[in-house]
Amino acid sequence: MRHYATFAALPLLFVTLLTWAGPADWTGQGPFGGRTTRVAVDPATPSRLYATTRNGFFRSVDGGLSWQRAETGLLMGQPLAAQIALDPNAPAALWLVDDHGRLYRSTDGAANWTPTGDTAPAGSYGVTGLGAVAGSPGVLYETGVGMGVRKSVDGGATFTTLAGALVGRDTLRVEVDPANPSRVLAGVATDCQGGSPASSIYRSVDAGVSWGAVVPAGGCVSSYANISFAFGPSGSQRVYAVVESQLLRSDDSALSFSAPGLSATAIAVSPASADVLWLASEDGMGWMFAHSVTRKSIDGGATAITYSSGMTTNGLYVPSTVSIAIHPNYPATPRVWVSTSDAGMFQSSNDGAAWSEQNDGLTATLIRALAVHPNDRTRLYAGVGDAFDPSPAFYRSNSIGGWVPSNSGLGAYEFRTMAIDPTTAGSIGNTVIWGVGYGEDVVGGTATRNGGIYRSSDGGLTWSTLSGGLPTDPLTGGHYAGILRTVALDPRSCTSPPATGPCTTGPLNTAYVTGGGTRVAGNHQWRVMKTTDGGLTWASSENGLPADIPPPPGSFASDYVAGVTPLVIDPVNSQTLYIGTFAAAADGAGNPVSPTVANGVFKSIDGGATWIQKSLGLPHRGGSAVSAFDVLSIAIDPTHPQTLWASTINSNTFGSPGQIFKSTDGAENWTLSNAGVTAPDTRALLVDPTHPSTIYAASGGINSANPGGVYKSTDGGATWNSISIGLPADSALALVLDPVDSRVLHAGTSGGVYTITQLPDADGDGVPDLIENAGPNGGDADGDGTADSVQKNVSTTALGLLGTSGWQHEQSSDVEAQTASVRRALDSGTVGGYFTVKLVSGDCTHSVDVTAVDAGKYGADSVGHHGTFDYPRGLVHFELPQCTNAIVDVTFNGANFDSGWSWRYYGPSTPGDTTTMGWHDASALVLSHTAKTWRLNLAAGQFGSYRPAAANSILFVGGPAANETIFSDGFDG
Numbered sequence: 001m002r003h004y005a006t007f008a009a010l011p012l013l014f015v016t017l018l019t020w021a022g023p024a025d026w027t028g029q030g031p032f033g034g035r036t037t038r039v040a041v042d043p044a045t046p047s048r049l050y051a052t053t054r055n056g057f058f059r060s061v062d063g064g065l066s067w068q069r070a071e072t073g074l075l076m077g078q079p080l081a082a083q084i085a086l087d088p089n090a091p092a093a094l095w096l097v098d099d100h101g102r103l104y105r106s107t108d109g110a111a112n113w114t115p116t117g118d119t120a121p122a123g124s125y126g127v128t129g130l131g132a133v134a135g136s137p138g139v140l141y142e143t144g145v146g147m148g149v150r151k152s153v154d155g156g157a158t159f160t161t162l163a164g165a166l167v168g169r170d171t172l173r174v175e176v177d178p179a180n181p182s183r184v185l186a187g188v189a190t191d192c193q194g195g196s197p198a199s200s201i202y203r204s205v206d207a208g209v210s211w212g213a214v215v216p217a218g219g220c221v222s223s224y225a226n227i228s229f230a231f232g233p234s235g236s237q238r239v240y241a242v243v244e245s246q247l248l249r250s251d252d253s254a255l256s257f258s259a260p261g262l263s264a265t266a267i268a269v270s271p272a273s274a275d276v277l278w279l280a281s282e283d284g285m286g287w288m289f290a291h292s293v294t295r296k297s298i299d300g301g302a303t304a305i306t307y308s309s310g311m312t313t314n315g316l317y318v319p320s321t322v323s324i325a326i327h328p329n330y331p332a333t334p335r336v337w338v339s340t341s342d343a344g345m346f347q348s349s350n351d352g353a354a355w356s357e358q359n360d361g362l363t364a365t366l367i368r369a370l371a372v373h374p375n376d377r378t379r380l381y382a383g384v385g386d387a388f389d390p391s392p393a394f395y396r397s398n399s400i401g402g403w404v405p406s407n408s409g410l411g412a413y414e415f416r417t418m419a420i421d422p423t424t425a426g427s428i429g430n431t432v433i434w435g436v437g438y439g440e441d442v443v444g445g446t447a448t449r450n451g452g453i454y455r456s457s458d459g460g461l462t463w464s465t466l467s468g469g470l471p472t473d474p475l476t477g478g479h480y481a482g483i484l485r486t487v488a489l490d491p492r493s494c495t496s497p498p499a500t501g502p503c504t505t506g507p508l509n510t511a512y513v514t515g516g517g518t519r520v521a522g523n524h525q526w527r528v529m530k531t532t533d534g535g536l537t538w539a540s541s542e543n544g545l546p547a548d549i550p551p552p553p554g555s556f557a558s559d560y561v562a563g564v565t566p567l568v569i570d571p572v573n574s575q576t577l578y579i580g581t582f583a584a585a586a587d588g589a590g591n592p593v594s595p596t597v598a599n600g601v602f603k604s605i606d607g608g609a610t611w612i613q614k615s616l617g618l619p620h621r622g623g624s625a626v627s628a629f630d631v632l633s634i635a636i637d638p639t640h641p642q643t644l645w646a647s648t649i650n651s652n653t654f655g656s657p658g659q660i661f662k663s664t665d666g667a668e669n670w671t672l673s674n675a676g677v678t679a680p681d682t683r684a685l686l687v688d689p690t691h692p693s694t695i696y697a698a699s700g701g702i703n704s705a706n707p708g709g710v711y712k713s714t715d716g717g718a719t720w721n722s723i724s725i726g727l728p729a730d731s732a733l734a735l736v737l738d739p740v741d742s743r744v745l746h747a748g749t750s751g752g753v754y755t756i757t758q759l760p761d762a763d764g765d766g767v768p769d770l771i772e773n774a775g776p777n778g779g780d781a782d783g784d785g786t787a788d789s790v791q792k793n794v795s796t797t798a799l800g801l802l803g804t805s806g807w808q809h810e811q812s813s814d815v816e817a818q819t820a821s822v823r824r825a826l827d828s829g830t831v832g833g834y835f836t837v838k839l840v841s842g843d844c845t846h847s848v849d850v851t852a853v854d855a856g857k858y859g860a861d862s863v864g865h866h867g868t869f870d871y872p873r874g875l876v877h878f879e880l881p882q883c884t885n886a887i888v889d890v891t892f893n894g895a896n897f898d899s900g901w902s903w904r905y906y907g908p909s910t911p912g913d914t915t916t917m918g919w920h921d922a923s924a925l926v927l928s929h930t931a932k933t934w935r936l937n938l939a940a941g942q943f944g945s946y947r948p949a950a951a952n953s954i955l956f957v958g959g960p961a962a963n964e965t966i967f968s969d970g971f972d973g
Contacts, residue, residue, distance in 0.1 A: 024759040024768050025851070026710075026726035030752045031382060031395040031403035032067075033344025033357070034364030036322065039337045040084060043328040044091040048109050051339060052082045053364035055728070055750045057096065059110045060358075064337060064347050067361035073106075073113035073859020074098060075917040077704045077729060078750075085130035088178065089137040095156055097127040100915045101144070103156045113859060115918075116156035120144055125223075131174040133181045141184065141208065143171035145223050149186055151208050162208045175229035177239075177253070182207045185254055187227030187243065190220055200227065200243050203254050215248075215257045230267045232274035240267050240301065245282055247301050260301035265292045268324040272331055275300045278352075280321035280338075291320045291389060291447070294338050296352055307352030311338070314407030317390035317442060319343035342384065342391035342413070365392075367748030369415040369435065370734040373459075374425045377740045381460060382753055383415020383435060385733065394418075394435065396460050403753075410463035411450050412439035417486045423494060423506025424457075431459040432507050434535070436484035436515070440476075441465065448478030453487070453513055455535050466535035471520050481526035482516030485565045490574045490607075493532070502571070509534045512541070512608060514579060516563035524548045527564045528579060530608050544611035545581070546598040556590040559583075559597050566634040570641045577604040578667060579611070580631025580646060594622025600631055601646055603667050617670035618648055618661055629659070635685035637692045642666045645673065645695060645717055647682035657951050658682030658699045662717050676720035676848075676881040678953035679709045679731065686735040688742050692716075698732035698747060705907070705914035705946055707731065707955075709849075710747060710756075712764075721764040722848040722879060727754060763788075765795040766849045772796050776893045781836040792846030793839035799852045799874055834893040837878050840935070842886030844954075850878045853957060858906050861919040861961065869904060869919070869961035880954040885939045887927065890959075895932040897960055903934055905958035911941050912948035922958055934960065 035054040042048040049060040051067065056078035059070040071077050079098040087093035092109035101120025104113040120127050124147040133139040138155040148166045150159040161167065170189035177183035184204040199213035200221040221227070225244050232238030241248040241257060247264035248257040263282040270276035280292035281304060294311065295304035308318045319340035327335040334351035337358075344359035368385025380397040387393070392405035393412040414437040421432035435454045440447040451467030473480035493510030494503035510532050517527035530541040545564075551557035562584040570576035579602050583595035600615030618628040629648035637643035644667055648659045658681050662673035674682075679699035688694040693716045701708020708731025709724030724731065727749065734748035743758040759768035772789035773779040775796040779787045788796045837850050855861070855871035862868045873892055880886050905922035908914060925944045927935040936956075941949025944956060 024723075024725075024757060024761065024766070026724070026747070026754040026756045028363055028749075028752055028754050029403075030363070031365050031367075031392070031405075032362045032752065033359040033392065034362065034366060034384075034752075035342050035387075036339035036345055036362070036364060037081075038084070038323045039325045039339040039345060040086060041325045041328065041337065042086065042092065042109065043088070045109070046327050046329070046333075046335075048092070049325070049337065050084060050086075050094070050110060051345065051362065052079075052084060053362065054080055054366065055364040056080075057082050057084075057110070058362055058364075061109070063335075064345060064358040065360065067345075067359070069363070070110040071113070072111065072857050073115075074104060075102060075115065076100060076914050081126065083127050083130050085132045085140065087132050087137075088134040089132075095130055095132070095140060097130060097142070099126075101127050102915075103142075105156060118152070118156055118159055119915075120147065121150075121161070128171065129173040129175075129187075131176045131184070133176045134178040136181045139181070139207075141174040141176065143174045143186060145170045145172075145189075147171060149174060149184075149208060149211075162211075164209070165211045165213070166202060170223040172223070172225060173227045173229065175231070177231050179231070179234040180253075183253065184208055185229045185239070185241070186211065187225075187229070187241070188221070189223040189225060200225075201241060201248075201254075201257065214254060226265055228267060230269045230277075232269050233271055236274035238269070238274035238300070240269060240277060242267055247279065247281075249301050262295075262297065262301050262304055264301075266321060266323045268326045268336075270326065270330055271328060273298075276331070277301055277304075278324045278326060278336060279304065280324060281306075292322075293318055294321045294324065294336075294352065307348070307355075309354050311340075311346050311355040313343050313390045313392050313405065314410055317411075319391065320389040341389040342387040363751035365752050366733070366750045367753055368733050369418045369437075370736045370746060370748040370753065371418050371420055371433075372736050372739055372746065373428060373431065374420065374422055374739045376428060377738050377744075379428060379459075380746065380753065381418060381420075381433065382748060383418055383437065385414050385416055385437070385748075387414040388438065389413060393437070393439070394460060394463075406460045408462045410439075410454060411441045411465050412437050412452070412454050412463075414438050414483075415454075416484060419487045419489050419511075421489060421506055421508050422491075423503050423508055428459045429461075430457070432457050433460050434487045434489065434511060436487045436513050438483045439465075441478060448476040449473045449480045451479040451481060451538075452484040452515070453535060453538070466531075466538070468535075468537040470529075470538055471518055471526060473518075480518055481529060482518050482563060484513055484515035485563065486512075486514045486567045488512050488567045488569055490569060491571065492574045507534060510607075511535060512567050512569075512577065513538070514564035514567045517542075519548075524560060527561065527581075528567070528608060528611075541608040542611065543609060544604075545602065549597055551588070555588040557586060557588045559585040559595055561597055561599055565632050566646075568634050568636045568644070570636065571638045572641050575605060575607045576641075576666075577608055578602070578614075578634050578636070578644060579604075580634050582630035582632070583627060594624070595627045596622060596624040598626040600628030600648075601634070601667055601670070614667035615670070616668065617663075618646070619650065619659065621650060632683055633685045635687045635695065637687060638689050639692050643716070645685050645687075646670065647685055647697065649681055657953075658697070660685070660697055660717060660720075673717040674720065675718065676713075676722070677711050678722065678879065678881050678947055678951045678955070679711075679724075680706060680951075681708065683733050684735045686737065688737060690742050694742075696735050696745065698735050700733060701730040702912070703914040704729040705917055706912045706948065706951075707946070710735070710745070720881075721846075722881065723756065723758070723766065725766055725849050725851045725877075726756070762790050763792045763795075763846065765792065765847050766851060767795050767797040771798055775834050775836075781834065781891070781893065782838050782889075788836070793844075794836065795838075795847050795850035795878065796834055796836040797850055797852060799833040799835060833873070833895075835873070835876060836889075836891045836893070837876065838889045838891070839880070840887040840889055842880075842883065844880040844883035844886045847878045847880055850876075853877045853959075855906070855959070858919070861904060861906075863921075869902075869963055871904075871959055871961055873960055875906065875957055875959040877957045879956070880938070882952060883940060883954050884952065885937075886954060888936045888938060889933050890936065891933040892960070893932070895960075897929060897931055897934075901929075901960045901962055903929070903936075903958065904961040905944055905956070907944075907946050907955075907957050909943055911943075911945050912951075 125145040131141040173187035201214040266280035297304040369383025373379035418435040467479035470479040490510035491502035548560035583599040585595035615628040660674035661670040681700040684698040699708035707729040732747035738744035853875040909916040946955035
């Protein structure tokens, strides 16, 4: 029996631990914005906004001036396709469905989430809509592909599939009339079989008991279509609908619809007038995806006026509007919010007359291109990736953390790679920057694809497009050579190069660009292109790359090298080049299969005039002798250019660890060199030019159950250690080192740019020597006579640095400044305690990424009839690479655990499976525990580890839990 007084100090400790931050951890710094898929305003508290994005769920509590991630309690962090519904019956209440169909409820404005216990039924393919019912608390409708319509009457704890016409159909949206809870509308995909499209709108007047078709959409509606509804003010009988890109209007409470004439992709109706409608409406710009601008109609959708002043990415291009929210007191408060496809959030406080960007804290900008000015370490450049609509595209920072878009004259939607001409970098204002990606030029309101090659001669202030010689796009009349991926500059291509070595005066005139290419006269070309005149003219440069394998007549089969991603130039002999390719194939029915076309690494020794495959030793797919796995990145040793590293990926086994291969003979032979890399999908490789034996690798990751990471090797790739604390689950897509201090590393991620300042860490466990040496027993916490800081199998770290003197307030890219910050925190006594992770036995040699984790971000850990678990000691995070089994002691300095404590695990119950994420009883992992030490028995690919068995790694998150029922009467009996 234990008395409550034993824990009297714990609540204070727990509160202070909520602000943990660590030294030598990754921290995000923007740029903010990115792809936002929906914005919604709380009608009871209009200053509270919600946003779904490509990088998770966010909220604002100040009307959009700032945003914060709002995912506490979600079993899957950073949901990509969240669906939400605000509860009209309870202030600050709403529901959310994650990417795996799990439903959550929040009653505090998204500050915390609790799973309702429901998951979309097996056989369905994603939840597409939620509809709450005004006046009927707890009633909720849900739609999904292959799901029909489901209904809950208990707040989402359980659902019943509604019978009738929609059973098993691809239902895409559901909306309930706020003035009549019995009237429900559902948007349905139509398959058009037999040449007669079925209705895309169904109506129920008996709360979903029966459904009747309303009106055909006028064409086929796919299961990916955009369907939405908006009801007019109470008593108006007005209903608007969007089906595909057509605006429909009903004046008889959705009994029938007509088309007033406008296109639309999103709608919001004034609460004061049924004829006043804000809509996202197509403007005819853009050939790949529909481009929508924000418009307002005051005549029920018959006509509309465009409002876009201030809503531009470069002073010219208007981003595509995705969703619209209007103030609940509109028009008395004429405030409107707009989310865009790739430029974040905009707000107008004067009924659309002028717009301002509102992206502070909205970390949904995917950064694929990253560079640092060679003569000014505070000047970072970042490029947006995967955007096919107007985006800011290119950002520059004047100091770390302060970003501004810099897109004057830039016709780019996305930047995949950029290159700085070092011969022009003496002055920032004269620096030449090259970038490649994808974009369009807008002339007279019509978009035409441009070549995707961009150049700035003034440090990124203004840009020009370089399309001379590129093939003409038959669709738009512009230039197009596919989506471009890499640009590299020949370091000896100045007008008068020195006898040896790189040019010191410039500019450089020869550049290579890679990408997906395009077909000219039926032949696949332009996967590699070259200019020798500073980009004025280009020529295809891919002699020796494999041609497409033509399909049999009448077949949909295909087999081809789909494109080239990396290109590196030998720094000693710039006529020697290496590229990595990726291939695709389909069978006669168009289904993906393993390619047989030659693929992998190719080499040129004549400046790209000819290419020869060099993939010996790389893994191959489908039994093909020549089709190696896709090669997404290559790095070259600047001092020994015969040494290269290449990363490969097999899309058929996407969850496997990212493979890295090494060659020491100029790509003639490759050998596996990824010991210690445990995350999947390696996307970037980087060699430290000042210490060429140090290489970094970035993994894109899969999800929170199999996260990515950044890995570091200091022995030429023989072994790797993860340095991933603080990174998002899908980790990094680009890497660049500080030109002055190579201990400072920057990464481009799905949430902007992250930076790490690497403090000395002799044993590579993720805990700086400064922290371990300040630990218990003079830095020898396990008392074995050897300092923990030099033992790979022993890691000691602080539970948290607390208060305003903690280092989370002093993050800096300056190593000395951050070291001093850590020292001040240690000396001030703001450490909340220490824990030690010690490998006792097993086939592991060391641990990495050892850190404390705030349990609060995972939400309440509650078990029916047992109360809620509390984690006053926090959670322990560590990974054991190259490990199949291990016995680990976790010791908490100064603890006194008795029988009232238990050991809990947060993670997937099935390794690698994000659908099984959550809190779990981990008592089966505990071999024994004393007053302060828990002994765990862990195995790779088994419960207690995030990684699947193929990773040969154990990634654990968990800790000692106190059951709060102990405190209810002051005793534990």
